[in-house]
Amino acid sequence: MPDNSQHFVIVGAGAAGLMAARELARAGRRVTILEARERCGGRICPLPASEFGYAADGGAEFVHGEAPVTRRLAREAGLSVRTIGGAQWSFDGTTFSRENPREPYDERLHAAVKGLTEDLTVAEFLRRHFAGPEHARLRHAVERMVEGYDAADPARASTLALRDEWMNDGHAIQARLDGGYGGLIEFLAAECRKSGVGIHLGALVTAIEEVDGRVGVRCADGEVHGCDRVILTVPLPLLRKIALPAAAREKAAAADDIGFGNVIKILLRFTRPWWHEREGLADMLFLLSDETIPVWWTRLPDQHPVLTGWFGGPGTAELSHLDPQGLIDAGVDSLAAIFSLPRGEIARGVVAASATNWAHDQFARGAYSWATPRTRAAQERLARADGPVLFSGEALYRGRDMGTVEAALASGLETAGIILQRWRG
Structure with missing residues (x-):
């Protein structure tokens, strides 16, 4: 007993x-x-549904991978886990292109990580296996994933720990909890x-x-x-x-x-989903760029006119001086640059906004581990x-x-x- x-x-x-x-x-x-x-x-960190039109998340949002404990608990609670889909787009400073999700994880990368017998930092792994100028695009894709998705520092992050992610072309299953x-x-x-x-x-x-x-x-x-x-x-x-x-x-x-990495997360609710008006982007789920706030996603398959901005990894220290309004302004500036629209036009369409630099949260001091x-x-x-x-x-x-x-x-x-x-x- x-x-x-x-x-x-x-x-x-x-x-x-x-x-x-x-x-x-x-x-x-x-x-x-x-x-x-x-x-x-x-x-x-739930955000008011009255402001964003749905139960938004200022912190954790996605259900990654199989997540058996999360899904079992959701069933207990009577909550639905909905798999999401949509296209990943990229903006290179000039044009938009639909990204092939396999491209950053091509056969050369797979072969190199599959043969690893000792762990290396990501930075050292790239130096050993992909140092030449012909691999610049691959290095950029890997570093962007490690910093942006994993909120990690390539100079310290484990290659073996990320191997499954790379071999599986990133997290193949992405979902959200209905209701957050x-x-x-x-x-x-x-x-x-x-x-x-x-x-x-x-x-x-x-x-x-x-x-x-x-x-x-x-x-x-x-x-x-x-x-x-x-x-x-x-x-x-x-x-x-x-x-x-x-x-x-x-x-x-x-x-x-x-x-332990940091994340800046920005939510912008607009009067309408104006990005749908750009030819081809109606199916956009993720948008990657090299702007100040580099990653954005939509609410697909829901049609809420909300864009979520994301900046993860050691580079977030560059924005440590900004308060929430300063981060919102940086988000608007980034969208204006990506879509070649007047900043004022985007700003006037914002009806609700939230921004959190998790490094500034006194009870977290960052976002999550790696x-x-x-x-x-x-x-x-x-x-x-x-x-x-x-x-x-x-x-x-x-x-x-x-x-x-x-x-x-x-x-x-x-x-x-x-x-x-x-x-x-």
Whole structure:
């Protein structure tokens, strides 16, 4: 029989924290969640449907790959996961062209990565295998994918970790949750509360203390929550902001071997989908360019007149001085350059806008993790349940789609499973 007196404190009410809490509470454990924000969800950030015409996402948006945990949870919640389709277009500064999705992942790249026996950073891999001027286009395509899609630094990112992505021509399956990820978070939070989980919002954790075999979790307001074990699910940069016991601090240092990238995301709602008026672009899902905000996507198959701008990776530091309105202006400028339209014409058509530089979010300090050649060893160390402080979250996921909501949910589920197996009471 489980020891129902066991008390677990989970720091962070994002996808990983809520998933772990639900599983532990269902098994009869006492669970408290401490969340610094005034809402659940973390880097899942719903935006008002009244502003954008649908339940928009200011953070995580897509369901990547097979995502079995996400899809199973969505079915529980009565939510639909809809596969999306459409064309990927590119703008080279002069003309639009429909991109062949295989082009950046051609046979030369496949052959080179398939034969790798040791891990290399992406930058080193390109230097060794594709250094010549004849490979300039391929290098650009790979670097653009690594920086823009994975939010990673090619000088540190693992080639082996990205190999499956390249060999499969990118993530072949792309989908969205009807109603956005906010509905999934609402469901998980309600499930937690129904199982007796206490969720404390506005509770900023500053320290974890270990005294006489018990653990105390101290918040910024001075309140201390006593418990048997703590599960930290905060984004990697925030681990450095929490004072930890010596053993946990030593383990947390392994997080330095896991990459963590930034994303700037901009949503612009217009009076009409004016890009459809450009010949051939009615089927446009993604649009890639080299403008300041380089990637844009539409709501296909929905017809909402919204364009979402995306800028990921180390280059986002160049825009760190901009506030949300400055980012919106940069987005409008980029669209004006891409479509050769007067800036004022585009700006006048905007009826709602949102912009987030996730590096500026004090409770995230970035967007999501990515793998370096040393990440797998770091994940194994962090995932060990060998003390009163445990770690969980998307950065610890060892599957293919690291850095996703699926990764967070799966990690939370795995952490709860380890606890229930190891400490049966």
